[in-house]
Amino acid sequence: xxxxxxxxxxxxxxxxxxxxxxxxxxxxxxxxxxxxxxxxxxxxxxxxxxxxxxxxxxxxxxxxxxxxxxxxxxxxxxxxxxxxxxxxxxxxxxxxxxxxxxxxxxxxxxxxxxxxxxxxxxxxxxxxxxxxxxxxxxxxxxxxxxxxxxxxxxxxxxxxxxxxxxxxxxxxxxxxxxxxxxxxxxxxxxxxxxxxxxxxxxxxxxxxxxxxxxxxxxxxxxxxxxxxxxxxxxxxxxxxxxxxxxxxxxxxxxxxxxxxxxxxxxxxxxxxxxxxxxxxxxxxxxxxxxxxxxxxxxxxxxxxxxxxxxxxxxxxxxxxxxxxxxxxxxxxxxxxxxxxxxxxxxxxxxxxxxxxxxxxxxxxxxxxxxxxxxxxxxxxxxxxxxxxxxxxxxxxxxxxxxxxxxxxxxxxxxxxxxxxxxxxxxxxxxxxxxxxxxxxxxxxxxxxxxxxxxxxxxxxxxxxxxxxxxxxxxxxxxxxxxxxxxxxxxxxxxxxxxxxxxxxxxxxxxxxxxxxxxxxxxxxxxxxxxxxxxxxxxxxxxxxxxxxxxxxxxxxxxxx
Amino acid sequence: xxxxxxxxxxxxxxxxxxxxxxxxxxxxxxxxxxxxxxxxxxxxxxxxxxxxxxxxxxxxxxxxxxxxxxxxxxxxxxxxxxxxxxxxxxxxxxxxxxxxxxxxxxxxxxxxxxxxxxxxxxxxxxxxxxxxxxxxxxxxxxxxxxxxxxxxxxxxxxxxxxxxxxxxxxxxxxxxxxxxxxxxxxxxxxxxxxxxxxxxxxxxxxxxxxxxxxxxxxxxxxxxxxxxxxxxxxxxxxxxxxxxxxxxxxxxxxxxxxxxxxxxxxxxxxxxxxxxxxxxxxxxxxxxxxxxxxxxxxxxxxxxxxxxxxxxxxxxxxxxxxxxxxxxxxxxxxxxxxxxxxxxxxxxxxxxxxxxxxxx
Numbered sequence: 001x002x003x004x005x006x007x008x009x010x011x012x013x014x015x016x017x018x019x020x021x022x023x024x025x026x027x028x029x030x031x032x033x034x035x036x037x038x039x040x041x042x043x044x045x046x047x048x049x050x051x052x053x054x055x056x057x058x059x060x061x062x063x064x065x066x067x068x069x070x071x072x073x074x075x076x077x078x079x080x081x082x083x084x085x086x087x088x089x090x091x092x093x094x095x096x097x098x099x100x101x102x103x104x105x106x107x108x109x110x111x112x113x114x115x116x117x118x119x120x121x122x123x124x125x126x127x128x129x130x131x132x133x134x135x136x137x138x139x140x141x142x143x144x145x146x147x148x149x150x151x152x153x154x155x156x157x158x159x160x161x162x163x164x165x166x167x168x169x170x171x172x173x174x175x176x177x178x179x180x181x182x183x184x185x186x187x188x189x190x191x192x193x194x195x196x197x198x199x200x201x202x203x204x205x206x207x208x209x210x211x212x213x214x215x216x217x218x219x220x221x222x223x224x225x226x227x228x229x230x231x232x233x234x235x236x237x238x239x240x241x242x243x244x245x246x247x248x249x250x251x252x253x254x255x256x257x258x259x260x261x262x263x264x265x266x267x268x269x270x271x272x273x274x275x276x277x278x279x280x281x282x283x284x285x286x287x288x289x290x291x292x293x294x295x296x297x298x299x300x301x302x303x304x305x306x307x308x309x310x311x312x313x314x315x316x317x318x319x320x321x322x323x324x325x326x327x328x329x330x331x332x333x334x335x336x337x338x339x340x341x342x343x344x345x346x347x348x349x350x351x352x353x354x355x356x357x358x359x360x361x362x363x364x365x366x367x368x369x370x371x372x373x374x375x376x377x378x379x380x381x382x383x384x385x386x387x388x389x390x391x392x393x394x395x396x397x398x399x400x401x402x403x404x405x406x407x408x409x410x411x412x413x414x415x416x417x418x419x420x421x422x423x424x425x426x427x428x429x430x431x432x433x434x435x436x437x438x439x440x441x442x443x444x445x446x447x448x449x450x451x452x453x454x455x456x457x458x459x460x461x462x463x464x465x466x467x468x469x470x471x472x473x474x475x476x477x478x479x480x481x482x483x484x485x486x487x488x489x490x491x492x493x494x495x496x497x498x499x500x501x502x503x504x505x506x507x508x509x510x511x512x513x514x515x516x517x518x519x520x521x522x523x524x525x526x527x528x529x530x531x532x533x534x535x536x537x538x539x540x541x542x543x544x545x546x547x548x549x550x551x552x553x554x555x556x557x558x559x560x
Numbered sequence: 561x562x563x564x565x566x567x568x569x570x571x572x573x574x575x576x577x578x579x580x581x582x583x584x585x586x587x588x589x590x591x592x593x594x595x596x597x598x599x600x601x602x603x604x605x606x607x608x609x610x611x612x613x614x615x616x617x618x619x620x621x622x623x624x625x626x627x628x629x630x631x632x633x634x635x636x637x638x639x640x641x642x643x644x645x646x647x648x649x650x651x652x653x654x655x656x657x658x659x660x661x662x663x664x665x666x667x668x669x670x671x672x673x674x675x676x677x678x679x680x681x682x683x684x685x686x687x688x689x690x691x692x693x694x695x696x697x698x699x700x701x702x703x704x705x706x707x708x709x710x711x712x713x714x715x716x717x718x719x720x721x722x723x724x725x726x727x728x729x730x731x732x733x734x735x736x737x738x739x740x741x742x743x744x745x746x747x748x749x750x751x752x753x754x755x756x757x758x759x760x761x762x763x764x765x766x767x768x769x770x771x772x773x774x775x776x777x778x779x780x781x782x783x784x785x786x787x788x789x790x791x792x793x794x795x796x797x798x799x800x801x802x803x804x805x806x807x808x809x810x811x812x813x814x815x816x817x818x819x820x821x822x823x824x825x826x827x828x829x830x831x832x833x834x835x836x837x838x839x840x841x842x843x844x845x846x847x848x849x850x851x852x853x854x855x856x857x858x859x860x861x862x863x864x865x866x867x868x869x870x871x872x873x874x875x876x877x878x879x880x881x882x883x884x885x886x887x888x889x890x891x892x893x894x895x896x897x898x899x900x901x902x903x904x905x906x907x908x909x910x911x912x913x914x915x916x917x918x919x920x
Binding site: 033034077079097098099101102104105108137170173174176177178180181182183184185186187188190191192193194195196197198199200232233234241242243244245246247248249250251252255256259260262263264265266267268269270271273274276277278290291292293294295296297298299309312313314315316317318323324325327329330331332334336337340341368370401402412413416475476478479482483519520521522 | 593594595597598599600601640643644645646649654657658659661662663665666667668669670671672673674675676677679680681684685686688689690691692693696744747748749750751754755769770787789798800801803804805807841842845846847848849851852863864865866867877879880881882883884911912913914915916917918
């Protein structure tokens with residue numbers, strides 16, 4: 001193979017680029033960078049790629065869409081709406097759907113990609129959370145990721161409203177109602193945002209410029225920071241034989257990841273296009289233009305807003321005889337709107353931002369971490385993650401209570417009562433169950449590491465004793481089960497302990513007290529040397545797979 | 561090396577240097593009590609690595625996938641030109657066009673991806689490689705140098721010595737953002753009393769939504785529901801904003817089904833006309849239209865958040881997140897027998913807001 005520099009055709013170009021941008025140094029630094037492989041690392045990739053799809057499809061839509069609330073009479077190609085008074089935003093969205101070849105496809109690509117974008121971000125966050133990928137030195141990148149998630153919601157909501165159809169108009173109406181409920185400044189904020197009374201004539205153009213410029217620009221900038229920090233830190237990897245906290249094991253960017261990740265972009269893009277081709281999404285012609293009076297049963301926002309809408313549905317206006325909205329000196333406190341509409345989402349976001357520091361404070365662990373945790377090895381964290389997920393899902397489910405009620409023929413009131421109960425009971429229950437499951441899995445790991453696999457082979461000894469033969473794990477399999485560190489509690493400081501110290505010690509105990517100690521070599525030795533009722537191995541058995549593991553399996557197991 | 565149990569294993573690579581300040585094992589951890597990392601397992605070769613026929617087969621598969629992608633592109637182009645949507649404006653044609661364009665384009669894109677990944681997985685090297693991590697933090701020396709550079713720069717600028725310059729800069733910068741905030745004042749008008757006002761006042765006819773025809777009391781049969789707008793809505797300067805406040809539901813029920821009000825509220829007992837009641841259609845929660853009426857129970861339900869209002873109790877909230885009853889519009893009939901408002905809403909219609917209860 002001739003070198004790029006000796007081949008005449010490429011040498012000129014390569015030299016030209018290198019002279020001007022120092023391309024050779026860039027290639028040397030980055031082209032062979034190693035990235036580790038795991039399916040769950042692709043969730044963030046999906047988010048990135050759907051964002052690219054959103055940029056492409058969104059730009060296409062802007063060529064025909066007019067962000068105007070000026071009223072006009074629809075004269076387009078969709079007969080049922082001809083002659084109706086609609087806004088230009090609605091009219092041009094209909095035109096994209098009915099008069100531009102591929103326009104409906106492109107709208108559906110854009111909408112499906114948006115739904116997938118937020119879903120991928122949340123799944124990626126969940127992965128990062130339960131595997132502890134937010135730990136030092138990546139806490140700041142966790143913050144960047146949280147900001148990206150919030151921006152993704154903002155991008156979704158601003159875009160959702162742009163067609164000015166009945167469904168999204170009612171969404172805006174709800175938003176304006178929530179803003180009005182804010183004490184002191186709420187009414188003013190609503191009038192400033194909507195340019196006067198709801199709905200006014202400026203909200204669509206204002207949302208449009210946020211949707212096509214400010215928010216995507218902020219997303220792009222933060223994605224740049226997110227990926228820059230990723231390269232700087234190098235990607236985390238799951239613990240496995242040969243993978244340590246000081247190395248990264250995987251494949252080079254060029255050519256393997258260029259092909260795999262590049263190919264995955266086309267796969268994500270292709271799947272979104274196929275979904276858009278066959279599954280209708282947001283048929284605004286069926287909803288009709290926005291009008292403050294009509295509404296259909298079964299009004300749901302896009303899925304990522306469900307949790308706020310569901311919280312609004314769960315909150316009662318009356319707790320028995322006590323109202324949740326009251327008036328003091330003529331000023332209205334609408335707790336029935338504020339708590340679910342602003343306080344709950346606000347607290348959720350704050351908890352999300354703060355978590356890495358809370359856990360670091362409680363573990364007293366200021367080391368760098370480049371190996372991911374197996375979720376089962378951090379039962380409390382995993383439990384909290386699942387509890388948060390259940391909390392979120394209960395609220396999201398509440399936003400579908402009318403559909404659930406009609407589909408399953410249950411009373412909508414009962415459905416709401418059950419969900420109100422689950423709102424409080426569900427998360428602690430999920431936490432407890434998850435933690436127990438994690439501890440159980442850890443015990444099983446421990447058992448497997450100590451005693452090996454049950455073979456189902458029952459052997460009778462010369463003394464007439466029966467036992468089941470256990471096949472020990474080889475060193476590589478065993479490593480995955482024994483590699484973790486035992487969690488450390490932060491103890492009370494000796495001498496006088498402040499209230500904060502006590503809180504820290506108590507919370508640290510809550511986090512790390514229930515734990516399964518990882519197997520030590522000594523324990524393994526002990527387990528092999530005497531029969532402790534778990535069955536045993538046959539030493540020198542004819543079974544070719546039975547590795548004779550005598551304590552330090554790591555040395556003997558080599559070259560297996 | 562103290563920070564990892566992989567000491568000196570070939571496959572894991574020599575781990576020289578310490579990453580971070582304290583990647584070390586946890587305090588008090590006894591390395592004797594930890595297993596050693598066994599290192600990378602032996603590499604397993606794929607059939608495409610050892611069997612040239614298999615490699616050839618994979619090569620053919622990849623190129624076939626790419627060719628199928630090209631077929632997708634052709635399908636898209638054929639669909640674009642052969643299925644116009646302007647001469648046949650049926651919904652079926654639009655669906656067909658969307659599907660052919662989408663399936664063509666979708667497979668064209670998807671198969672490029674599948675081909676690339678298949679190529680990478682079968683034919684590109686899959687030997688795992690090892691790269692060492694490096695310290696994120698600078699060395700102590702670098703930290704010292706950096707800190708000196710900053711301190712020198714601060715010293716050279718004189719910002720700490722020349723306090724008048726520093727303080728005047730801070731002062732000027734502190735008020736500089738104010739114009740940026742003030743500039744947004746004209747985003748919208750002040751609320752004023754506009755949320756209290758609606759088009760309803762004495763003598764305004766109740767008309768059907770959306771055509772604006774007046775309603776005779778005699779047309780309102782028991783159990784029927786009318787969606788009502790005030791007469792003259794379409795001629796008003798801001799019809800949509802006015803409608804968002806003035807939309808009304810008109811329902812007739814048997815007068816004996818309604819629990820009479822007592823005390824201060826007793827004046828409302830004659831706000832209906834012969835069992836015909838008019839209530840604001842805008843939910844007192846966050847403003848969705850309360851559009852669902854259950855004839856049997858006389859409940860009004862808001863489809864957005866399921867606030868439920870009981871018509872027999874003057875639209876008191878009996879379920880859901882709303883707190884206040886729907887405002888009632890007092891009605892009567894005019895000389896021609898058409899329903900008219902006998903006054904405006906007694907309170908602001910629609911969702912709550914901070915100043916709502918304040919005296920006018």
